[in-house]
Each structure stands twice: as structure tokens, then as C-alpha cells.
Amino acid sequence: MSDAEYEVRNVLEARARLGEGPVWDEMTQTLFWVDIYNHRVHQFFPERESSRSFDVGEVVGSLAVIDPQTLLLALRHQLARLDLATGEVERLITVEEGKPRNRLNDGKCDSRGRFWIGSMSREEGEAALYRYDPDGSLHVMETGLTISNGLGWSPDGKTFYLTDSPEKTIYAYDFDAA
Known part of the structure; x- marks a missing residue:
């Protein structure tokens, strides 16, 4: 780190149980992250300091941005797509089912x-x-x-x-x- 001074401030009271995996999306200029045990995917809009979240119905470990309206999620034993317009979760493939x-x-x-x-x-x-x-x-x-x-x-x-x-x-x- 340089000697530059940085201001740190709280921009969102997320209240996550276990917040992890932040991913910055260049396309939408938003920050995504997961709240693993609250089964939620969060999206933060820094420009307007607001957020929204999606209940995905089960443990979610991480995510990746597919396009401006779609995320790829790592659920407990499945990979799934989250449609950001509808909140619908589409399961794609099962992993470590046994x-x-x-x-x-x-x-x-x-x-x-x-x-x-x-x-x-x-x-x-x-x-x-x-x-x-x-x-x-x-x-x-x-x-x-x-x-x-x-x-x-x-x-x-x-x-x-x-x-x-x-x-x-x-x-x-x-x-x-x-």
C-alpha cells in the first residue's frame, strides 16, 4: 500500500450471517456477494447507495456474473442460474450428490x-x-x-x-x- 490516505465508511448495513465472495460487475457497476447461511445473494448499487437481495432457498457458497441479468450460483450441491429480473433460480447440474x-x-x-x-x-x-x-x-x-x-x-x-x-x-x- 502507498502512503495515500483513504476514507473508509460503511455504505450498507448488510446484516449478513456469513457474507462472502464479493464480485464486482464492470457491466452494471454493482457489487454482488453471498450471505451463505441466510440463503441470499446481494447486489449493491454504489451510485445510489442502495441494494437488493434474492432468497435462493438454500445455502449459497459463491457466484459469478454471466451477463447483466444472470448470475451463476454455487448452491449446496448444485450449480444454478439466478435471473436478476425475476429472482427465479434454475438448477443446472448436481455436484457431490453422494x-x-x-x-x-x-x-x-x-x-x-x-x-x-x-x-x-x-x-x-x-x-x-x-x-x-x-x-x-x-x-x-x-x-x-x-x-x-x-x-x-x-x-x-x-x-x-x-x-x-x-x-x-x-x-x-x-x-x-x-
């Missing part, structure tokens, strides 16, 4: 629009990392995780990072977006 103690957790989109989503488990080594492609296909990318968290890429896009929280480990993978 692992009732797991749920989907942190997720991020790469530069090609693929959604990378990790699961979390109460049992050591029972979670995984998945990649959901725009064509609707789901790929297992890594196994043996416990709580997949902190997904991200290096500024040059050549390294993918993944945290396994209880293991206190950050993994760095060579990454080729092609």
Missing part, C-alpha cells in the same frame, strides 16, 4: 468464463475442485481437499492459487487459460 456432509464453497471465473468452484467437507480430504465450462460440462480438477477457499490467479494469469483452509496450505498451479 456426499451429504459436503457443500460447494468458494468459486471464481477465469478469463475464458469457466467457473472454478471448490467444495468443503467436515471430513479431511473429502472435498474437491471443479471447473464448470460454458458448454455445461463439469470437470474434476483436484481431489483430496478439505475446505477449498481463496481461489484466484496471478496478475499475468499463469498461476492459479487455491487455499485448503484447515490444512493451512496455499497451492500454486501452473495455469494456461487456453
Whole structure:
């Protein structure tokens, strides 16, 4: 950080139980985030300092922006679309159906629009990392995780990072977006 001074102020009383996964949408100039245990997706409009939220009916771990009217959600065991105009949730694909103690957790989109989503488990080594492609296909990318968290890429896009929280480990993978 530089020596510049910044003003920090509260712009929204969100009252989230477990607010996570902020995603800034350049197209709409709004901020999205999830309230995992209150089953809500929030959208904040900084220009007018107002917000709205959507009850998605179950635990929601993370989200990605598809277009100005649609979000991709990581629900407990499913990926789903949220229509921002209607609030309707359309379930797309089931993930880890045979692992009732797991749920989907942190997720991020790469530069090609693929959604990378990790699961979390109460049992050591029972979670995984998945990649959901725009064509609707789901790929297992890594196994043996416990709580997949902190997904991200290096500024040059050549390294993918993944945290396994209880293991206190950050993994760095060579990454080729092609």
C-alpha cells in the first residue's frame, strides 16, 4: 500500500450471517456477494447507495456474473442460474450428490468464463475442485481437499492459487487459460 490516505465508511448495513465472495460487475457497476447461511445473494448499487437481495432457498457458497441479468450460483450441491429480473433460480447440474456432509464453497471465473468452484467437507480430504465450462460440462480438477477457499490467479494469469483452509496450505498451479 502507498502512503495515500483513504476514507473508509460503511455504505450498507448488510446484516449478513456469513457474507462472502464479493464480485464486482464492470457491466452494471454493482457489487454482488453471498450471505451463505441466510440463503441470499446481494447486489449493491454504489451510485445510489442502495441494494437488493434474492432468497435462493438454500445455502449459497459463491457466484459469478454471466451477463447483466444472470448470475451463476454455487448452491449446496448444485450449480444454478439466478435471473436478476425475476429472482427465479434454475438448477443446472448436481455436484457431490453422494456426499451429504459436503457443500460447494468458494468459486471464481477465469478469463475464458469457466467457473472454478471448490467444495468443503467436515471430513479431511473429502472435498474437491471443479471447473464448470460454458458448454455445461463439469470437470474434476483436484481431489483430496478439505475446505477449498481463496481461489484466484496471478496478475499475468499463469498461476492459479487455491487455499485448503484447515490444512493451512496455499497451492500454486501452473495455469494456461487456453
